[in-house]
């Protein structure tokens with residue numbers, strides 16, 4: 360049971376995908392370079408984006424045209440509060456800007472391309488993302504040994520019972 364829980368705990372991050380902290384140590388701010396940052400990442404379905412920012416910023420998901428023109432009035436979604444986690448659910452492009460006046464034009468804009476889970480886009484280094492859980496041969500080995508021990512004990516008991524039956 361404990362081993363099963365451990366395997367589950369190890370497998371869980373794989374199941375839920377990688378977390379991408381937007382902008383790395385810069386977070387979501389006017390000093391970040393989100394084009395360079397995005398190019399350093401591979402975004403896959405099931406991964407999450409984490410935006411961390413102070414109260415002068417927000418996160419708007421927008422379409423491509425609004426991304427290009429820094430327009431937040433048609434935002435698809437708005438996020439605020441300083442910590443926003445967005446799960447990447449479909450493959451394709453996503454666009455985010457900061458709706459605070461002037462911030463998008465100063466560089467607070469992020470476009471990413473989400474790829475299907477398990478695919479590796481050409482040109483990026485191949486990194487194994489699926490960690491196979493350690494094989495549990497020792498567990499079944501122990502189980503079969505204890506099973507044999509039980510059989511042995513039962514056999515001895517049976518012999519004793521038979522002996523007593525004859526003696527009695």
Ligand SMILES: [Cu+2]
Nearest residue numbers: 416457459462
């Ligand atoms: Cu901002």
